[in-house]
Amino acid sequence: MTKSDLIERVAARLPHISKKDTEIVVNTIFDSMTEALRRSDRIEIRGFGSFQVKIREAREGRNPKTGEEVKIPAKRTPFFKVGKELKERIDATGRAKREAEARMREQSEAGSAENV
């Protein structure tokens, strides 16, 4: 799903709001999130997750091609932590799929055993 797919799907769920307006809202959400992270503000979206900016310390690195030593400056990096509810929902569909596959295997094994 891309940003334009997101806009389409949100507009489809809210028939009283135009696609153009949905587009403005989606862009405003992402712009405001980027702005918050630039200010090193933590973002918390209940039921989804949180974003936080962490500082990666400066370190000595090496150019893997030339072997030359290079200084890597400190960097600010965004990190995402998935919320508990979403984390469980994502794993639950995976688990349901794994369990269904395991049952299928058992059944086919049981079936072939009966045929012997």
Place this chain on the structure above:
Amino acid sequence: MTKAEIVEMIYERVGFSKKESAELVETVFEVIKDALVAGEKVKFSGFGNFVVRQKNARKGRNPQTGEEIQLEARRVLTFKPSLVLKNALNQ
């Protein structure tokens, strides 16, 4: 920044009612979550990609007690920030 603050910003900047702003913000995150739960990749250019990954079962260790534990296969959500976002944080 919280979801309530994003709603407030939509209300002030875009000119929807408070109710519509809340409904819009809520729906945006619901649509994203539903796509991820369905196992879809979610790519937002200029921001980053959310990808659901399958992790295989493996042996782990409780870092506090050193005790060996079995970690089950699971699906996890990962976020990879885009270069644009990473650069924006380091200007």
